[in-house]
Amino acid sequence: MKSQNKFLPLFAGAIIQLCIGIIYIWSIFQPAVMEYYAWSAADASVTFSIMLATFVLGIVLGGRLNDKKGPRPVVFLGGAMFVAGILLSSFVPQNMPWLIYVFYGGMAGFGVGAAYTSTISCAQKWFLDKRGFATGIIVCTFGASTVVFTPIVNTLLKAVGVSQTFLILAVIFAVVILVFGWFVKNPSREYMDAFHVALPDLSRQKQYAPLEMVKTKYYYFIFLSMMLLTPAYFIINPLLKSLGELRNLSEAAALAGVMVTGIASAAGRLVAPWLSDKIGRRNVLFVLYLVTLVCILLLTFAQSYLFIVLIALIAFAFGGSAGVFPAVTADYFGIKNNGVNYGLIMIAFAVSGLLFPAIAKVVTIDGIPTPWTFIIPAAACVVGIIVTALLKNDSAKKAGQS
Structure with missing residues (x-):
């Protein structure tokens, strides 16, 4: 069996999760968005609720596609929707703030859900004997995104404003997902079969x-x-x-x-x-x-x-x-x-x-x-x-x- 590096797809998935996890720091964006669009807190907070719903929808539909086509195309598709949602948010005119619901809450939220579930599923297949470990690495970086990007986003919002912040982040995330998404792929049949021999309970499950x-x-x-x-x-x-x-x-x-x-x-x-x-x-x-x-x-x-x-x-x-x-x-x-x-x-x-x-x-x-x-x-x-x-x-x- 050809040697396969199981840590490469795990690492690539973790880097992607670190990027898409930024969707959860809407509370950092919200004050600047409210000021820029003259939006009330109640109206702006709806964005997070929409994002939460589309995030789960992305997990369900992206998970279905992942199980049929594998994780790489779903990561690219979800990543593209995530990047497009952030990018389009940068062009929302001040008299149409509701488009933030569509782009950040809807499009980006759905894309994050699709990429999220695909990277988790991929990692678990590479580490069938340590599913908890692999899952932990992936979702840890998703959670760590809050810590990593909060000071970065705060600095950008103060320096260049809402629109330019979304634009800069979209460009960075597009490059990261394009590079690292290529390495998010399922193991070969030979790799899986070797696990079934070593862990016979897997084949009976x-x-x-x-x-x-x-x-x-x-x-x-x-x-x-x-x-x-x-x-x-x-x-x-x-x-x-x-x-x-x-x-x-x-x-x-x-x-x-x-x-x-x-x-x-x-x-x-x-x-x-x-x-x-x-x-x-x-x-x-x-x-x-x-x-x-x-x-x-x-x-x-x-x-x-x-x-x-x-x-x-x-x-x-x-x-x-x-x-x-x-x-x-x-x-x-x-x-x-x-x-x-x-x-x-x-x-x-x-x-x-x-x-x-x-x-x-x-x-x-x-x-x-x-x-x-x-x-x-x-x-x-x-x-x-x-x-x-x-x-x-x-x-x-x-x-x-x-």
Whole structure:
């Protein structure tokens, strides 16, 4: 068998993820966009909601294409849509700000979803014996994008303004995706067969088609487990700066807390899936749930720097969930169709990301949290722990017994 470097597609996928992860720092773009287009905060924030929905749609449809055509064409297609969305955002006239919804929220968001799922699926195929490790590397760089690009984007926005910032970023990302996308390809049949010989359980694992997957009870258990683990982050994150100042943090310390959450989320994306290879996916999910539950309860009264620590731990658990669930999906339903299968699981992420921030607005008074701000995500954690306990085994063959 011809020697194949399995770390090259992993590295290439990680670099691409680092670039496309910038889509998640809309909160950094938003103040400058609001000023440039004379947009209200409510109107500008809709961009992120649209992006979240199209991101998941991109995962589902891009995953389907990935499973049929392989990751390279999907990475190029998704990357092209991502770059085009950012590029076209730079040409939006000041009297038509709603086009940001179309280009940044819709086109770029969809492209990111397609490229995101393809790089994850590709990495898992190269590391069939270490799916958690490979997934962790990929999604860690996606999360690290917040830390890397926040100061860069801030500097560009101040130096050249909104339009030129989008233009510069689009050019850089186009070059990166064009170069590194070429190396995102699935391993050969000989490579896969060698794994099947060394790990015979792989060849016996049922490879679920999407319609087969959604007929199993385990699809709904995993769906709910993801949906209920993320509310604490989605509810608290928009309130981070204002809530930090209410808890006796200076404005500078509150802003530093935002950066710390980015680092913690990236760390969770790396550590949790790696740990899941060692002690099992379900056990790690229990740990993430318990960390989130304890921290959200302590946040009801935490002050000063304890507040930052607790927020960081919630971000760590949130990031960890992004790293563990792709591996959980592959474990239960096989690697063959994991691109689209994981996309169908990720609908839970979109539901949580749209539903719980809306709930948070209802239970806050003039932007100030009430006890319900903390009780609701805590209750979600309790229900989520019960649901996760129904995942009896990390083995995919259990799903076939449903």
